[in-house]
Amino acid sequence: MTTTRELAAFLAQEFPQTKVMVESVGGGGARVRHAIGFDELRPGGTVSGPVLMGVADVGLYVAICGAVGLTTDVATTNLTTNFLRMPSGEADIIGDCRLLKVGRTLIIGEVSLFSEGDDRPVAHVVGTYARLGRQHP
Amino acid sequence: MTTTRELAAFLAQEFPQTKVMVESVGGGGARVRHAIGFDELRPGGTVSGPVLMGVADVGLYVAICGAVGLTTDVATTNLTTNFLRMPSGEADIIGDCRLLKVGRTLIIGEVSLFSEGDDRPVAHVVGTYARLGRQHP
Amino acid sequence: MTTTRELAAFLAQEFPQTKVMVESVGGGGARVRHAIGFDELRPGGTVSGPVLMGVADVGLYVAICGAVGLTTDVATTNLTTNFLRMPSGEADIIGDCRLLKVGRTLIIGEVSLFSEGDDRPVAHVVGTYARLGRQHP
Amino acid sequence: MTTTRELAAFLAQEFPQTKVMVESVGGGGARVRHAIGFDELRPGGTVSGPVLMGVADVGLYVAICGAVGLTTDVATTNLTTNFLRMPSGEADIIGDCRLLKVGRTLIIGEVSLFSEGDDRPVAHVVGTYARLGRQHP
Numbered sequence: 001m002t003t004t005r006e007l008a009a010f011l012a013q014e015f016p017q018t019k020v021m022v023e024s025v026g027g028g029g030a031r032v033r034h035a036i037g038f039d040e041l042r043p044g045g046t047v048s049g050p051v052l053m054g055v056a057d058v059g060l061y062v063a064i065c066g067a068v069g070l071t072t073d074v075a076t077t078n079l080t081t082n083f084l085r086m087p088s089g090e091a092d093i094i095g096d097c098r099l100l101k102v103g104r105t106l107i108i109g110e111v112s113l114f115s116e117g118d119d120r121p122v123a124h125v126v127g128t129y130a131r132l133g134r135q136h137p
Numbered sequence: 138m139t140t141t142r143e144l145a146a147f148l149a150q151e152f153p154q155t156k157v158m159v160e161s162v163g164g165g166g167a168r169v170r171h172a173i174g175f176d177e178l179r180p181g182g183t184v185s186g187p188v189l190m191g192v193a194d195v196g197l198y199v200a201i202c203g204a205v206g207l208t209t210d211v212a213t214t215n216l217t218t219n220f221l222r223m224p225s226g227e228a229d230i231i232g233d234c235r236l237l238k239v240g241r242t243l244i245i246g247e248v249s250l251f252s253e254g255d256d257r258p259v260a261h262v263v264g265t266y267a268r269l270g271r272q273h274p
Numbered sequence: 275m276t277t278t279r280e281l282a283a284f285l286a287q288e289f290p291q292t293k294v295m296v297e298s299v300g301g302g303g304a305r306v307r308h309a310i311g312f313d314e315l316r317p318g319g320t321v322s323g324p325v326l327m328g329v330a331d332v333g334l335y336v337a338i339c340g341a342v343g344l345t346t347d348v349a350t351t352n353l354t355t356n357f358l359r360m361p362s363g364e365a366d367i368i369g370d371c372r373l374l375k376v377g378r379t380l381i382i383g384e385v386s387l388f389s390e391g392d393d394r395p396v397a398h399v400v401g402t403y404a405r406l407g408r409q410h411p
Numbered sequence: 412m413t414t415t416r417e418l419a420a421f422l423a424q425e426f427p428q429t430k431v432m433v434e435s436v437g438g439g440g441a442r443v444r445h446a447i448g449f450d451e452l453r454p455g456g457t458v459s460g461p462v463l464m465g466v467a468d469v470g471l472y473v474a475i476c477g478a479v480g481l482t483t484d485v486a487t488t489n490l491t492t493n494f495l496r497m498p499s500g501e502a503d504i505i506g507d508c509r510l511l512k513v514g515r516t517l518i519i520g521e522v523s524l525f526s527e528g529d530d531r532p533v534a535h536v537v538g539t540y541a542r543l544g545r546q547h548p
Binding site for chain 4: 014015017042043048050051053054057072075076077078079080
Binding site for chain 3: 511521523
């Protein structure tokens with residue numbers, strides 16, 4: 001069983017450039033957080049689309065590691081994003097991630113993204129991941 | 138407030154060719170059912186993809202009518218389906234539908250589809266609907 | 275090299291319930307046709323969404339068989355449809371299918387759907403197929 | 412008629428943080444380019460997914476401005492990405508963008524993304540944009 005602490009350390013080591021923080025993992029899901037500052041904004045004071053999609057992608061990766069063990073051998077094959085509301089530029093983005101299927105070759109999950117403090121989702125993402133066949137040692 | 142009975146009658150009148158049955162509606166969602174027989178199967182004894190996608194599409198339409206009133210003035214603009222597991226050819230298909238956003242021009246929702254009696258989803262669908270601007274009288 | 279005639283015969287044998295006709299196949303793509311009659315219509319005299327999605331799904335399957343050989347061992351894993359314009363209820367639906375990637379485990383393709391005689395697409399579909407590992411004898 | 416030069420200047424003014432460069436625009440499409448350096452890479456020496464999705468999103472926005480005039484009043488509502496091949500970390504990313512429909516309320520387009528010098532697409536994106544109703548002065 002991978003703990004939240006182990007997963008956060010693994011993510012920091014393998015993906016040093018990500019700003020996504022692991023809040024919890026387990027039970028076929030994960031909860032992640034991304035602080036929002038100048039770099040994440042676009043004109044109008046809202047969070048840019050690529051930031052939202054990146055949070056979802058990393059969040060699903062974290063959920064996958066929680067389910068199958070620490071691995072770098074999954075690759076995103078499809079990411080479908082629906083943008084629902086303008087996120088606040090002054091609140092962290094929270095990603096609630098849930099795996100829909102953990103198959104032998106494909107893993108599929110969904111993410112609801114929120115601005116912290118508002119329970120209406122700002123975006124919804126479905127992602128598909130291919131298992132490449134090698135386990136992280 | 139549209140009742141389940143009103144919605145079932147409206148669906149039967151406006152879409153006489155659909156086999157989808159309304160089980161419940163309200164609270165920003167709906168639950169629908171589709172009986173499975175020879176016409177819904179494909180080789181291998183499983184339910185065909187177009188049947189699954191049709192159940193989700195009608196289910197989201199039902200959820201929309203439950204949220205905004207009886208209307209024929211919405212049109213599906215996007216339907217994204219992930220096929221997760223082979224549905225049984227001997228169980229009804231159940232669709233659990235939930236609206237993610239009811240906007241002025243777009244409505245977005247998701248559906249988890251199940252073979253009755255198995256709680257692992259056979260497919261997951263996200264749909265977008267455009268409001269055409271006319272209300273049903 | 276699979277010919278159009280071989281593929282049409284294979285489709286009729288393996289999927290006897292489909293009404294999709296193979297017009298051409300090869301070069302990493304296919305062109306298919308579906309006649310439109312009462313069964314394909316919905317209120318308003320237009321073609322139903324599930325029919326359009328079914329044509330695209332079969333068309334991509336035909337293109338795949340043209341590329342990798344006659345096989346029943348592929349399964350649709352994702353189908354993303356954008357509905358662009360109301361199809362005529364009085365014209366055949368034509369599907370122009372093109373494979374984007376033929377990988378070892380996944381095959382991805384896109385389809386533009388037209389009402390015959392009008393060169394503006396009525397829908398656009400992207401589909402992903404998993405190769406299950408067994409070849410048709 | 413919006414020229415490529417006008418569009419490049421408009422993009423630089425309205426989205427000063429984007430690194431996307433406009434190569435050409437017109438005829439219902441656009442071609443854009445994104446240089447790849449350390450910031451765009453992820454472990455393994457390939458281009459990160461959010462960079463690819465961002466190039467497609469900006470490219471479709473450019474194509475839209477070419478079709479309907481310079482405007483900031485469109486919002487991405489859906490972005491569906493299929494990742495096809497690992498992009499090279501040493502080549503620019505090129506986006507070939509084509510609009511599928513320019514409607515009164517929705518605009519839909521597709522993008523094929525390439526590593527410069529290789530004609531096999533690294534990703535394929537379909538995007539939907541809502542027109543918010545205000546024109547840029």
